[in-house]
Amino acid sequence: MRWRAIVAGGVSVAALGWLWTGATPPLGGPPATRADCVDVRLWSNDWHTSFSLEASLLDADHPLRRLYPDARHLLVGWGDDAFYRSDGTDMGLGLRALAPGGSSVVHVIAAETPVETVFPPAEILTVGVSRAGARRLGDALAESLQRDPAGDAIPVAPGQHGQMSRFLAGRGDFHLFNVCNHWTARTLRRAGVDVNAAWAYRGDWLLRQVSRRAPSCAALQAAGP
Numbered sequence: 001m002r003w004r005a006i007v008a009g010g011v012s013v014a015a016l017g018w019l020w021t022g023a024t025p026p027l028g029g030p031p032a033t034r035a036d037c038v039d040v041r042l043w044s045n046d047w048h049t050s051f052s053l054e055a056s057l058l059d060a061d062h063p064l065r066r067l068y069p070d071a072r073h074l075l076v077g078w079g080d081d082a083f084y085r086s087d088g089t090d091m092g093l094g095l096r097a098l099a100p101g102g103s104s105v106v107h108v109i110a111a112e113t114p115v116e117t118v119f120p121p122a123e124i125l126t127v128g129v130s131r132a133g134a135r136r137l138g139d140a141l142a143e144s145l146q147r148d149p150a151g152d153a154i155p156v157a158p159g160q161h162g163q164m165s166r167f168l169a170g171r172g173d174f175h176l177f178n179v180c181n182h183w184t185a186r187t188l189r190r191a192g193v194d195v196n197a198a199w200a201y202r203g204d205w206l207l208r209q210v211s212r213r214a215p216s217c218a219a220l221q222a223a224g225p
Contacts, residue, residue, distance in 0.1 A: 027189055027190075027192045027193075027194060028133070028136040028140075028189060028190035028191060028192060029129070029130055029132040029133030029134075029135070029136040029190070029191055029192035030130045030132055030133065030192050031129075031130060031133070031192045031193070031194070031214075032128040032129050032130045032133065032192070032214070032217065032220060033130065033220070034220050034221055034223075036130045036131055037128040037129070037130065037217035037220055038057065038128070038129060038130075038131060038134050038217065039126050039127065039128055039129075039216055039217050040052070040053045040057070040126075040127050040129060040134070040137065040191075041053065041114070041116070041124055041125065041126050041127065042124070042125045042127060042184070042206070042207055042210060043075055043077075043115070043116055043119075043121045043124055044121055044122055044123045044124070044125070044203035044204060044206075044207050045121055045122045045203065046122045046123070046202065046203050046204045047202055047203050048077065048079065048180050048181070048203050049077065049180065049181050049184040049203040049206055049207070050075050050076055050077030050107070050184075051074075051075070051076045051077070051137070051141070051184070051187070052073070052074075052075050052114060052115050052116055052124065053073070053074055053076070053137075054072065054073055054074075055068070055071045055072055055073060055074050055110075056072075057134050057137075057138065058074075058138045058141070059135075059138060062138055062141075062142055063142055063145055063147060063151065063152055063153040064076065064108060064141065064142075064145075064153065066151075066152055066153075067108070067110075067152070067153050067155075067166075067168075068108070068110035068164070070110075071110035071111065071112075071164070072111070072112050072113070073110070073111045073112070073113060073114050073115050074108060074109065074110055074111075074115065075107075075108065075109040075111075075115035075116075075119060076106065076107070076108050076141055077106070077107045077180060077184075078104060078105070078106050078107075078144055078170055078172070078180055078183045078184075079104065079105060079107070079174060079179075079180040079183075080097035080102050080103075080104060080105075080174035080180075081102065081103040081104055081105045081156075081170070081174070082096070082097065082102075083096075083097040084105055084107060084167070084180075085105065085157055085167055097174055097175075098175060098176040098179075099175060099176075100173065100175045100176075101173055101175070102173055102174040102175055103170070103173070103174070104144075104170035104171065104172050104173065104174045105156060105157075105167045105168060105169065105170045106141075106144055106145055106153075106167070106168045106169075106170045107159055107160065107165070107166075107167050107168075108159065108165065108166060108168060109159060109160070109161050109164060109165040110164045110165070111164060118161070119160075119161050122204075123203075123204065123207055125207045125210060125211055126216040126217075126218075127188070127193065127210055127214045127215075127216065128214060128215055128216050128217040128219070128220055129191045129192055129193065129214070130192055132192070133190075133191035133192035133193070134191065136190045136191050136192070137187060137188075137190060137191040139190070140186075140187040140190040140191070141187070143171065144170055144171055144172065144183070144187075145168055145169070145170065145171060146168075146169035146170065146171055153168045153169075154168060154169040155167070155168055155169075156168060156169050179201065181197075181200040181201060181202065181203055181205070181206045182197040182200055182201075184200070184203075184206060185197035185200040185206055185209075188210065188214070193210060193213060193214040194213055194214075195209050195210055195213060195214075196209070
């Protein structure tokens with residue numbers, strides 16, 4: 001009986017966590033159409049996802065544009081402070097990241113060319129969003145950053161790819177039900193992409209879901225009216 005109670009309790013906690021993780025807030029912007037579409041890209045190493053985008057999609061006073069005013073392309077991801085800044089091999093550190101209350105960082109790489117050409121992913125996916133959706137995505141990226149009194153992002157450590165990359169102080173707690181790919185999925189919802197974060201624990205899982213729901217601008221054009 002005790003074993004059954006433990007199993008039942010574990011299942012209940014997992015189910016509640018799944019329901020919470022999979023909560024689908026209203027879309028923040030309209031979906032892309034043939035007449036209203038801009039491309040962003042999802043960078044994935046199969047486990048983690050980041051946004052690869054043209055810097056010009058962000059407002060000129062966006063904290064990431066202010067940090068890298070000359071950048072033409074940006075790669076932006078979010079994750080646990082300690083584990084994201086590590087080399088990713090310490091599984092104990094990874095497990096501790098799943099506990100409640102973990103602080104977060106935003107990682108950014110700035111480049112002259114699309115960042116995936118200098119920081120290769122396992123997979124890259126082009127996603128079409130509306131212009132309003134792109135503005136909402138920029139808002140969500142800004143809201144993921146802690147900022148100083150002047151409104152600037154706060155660097156906390158060197159990044160993973162040379163001088164043009166940094167870790168910035170993030171907002172939001174990282175834990176089992178709010179991992180990096182949940183952040184990516186929820187940011188996509190702000191941009192008008194109808195995805196469910198509950199199916200987004202791995203980066204490749206999220207990309208498969210997005211590929212079915214948010215074609216690129218070229219694919220929308222090819223599909224016709």
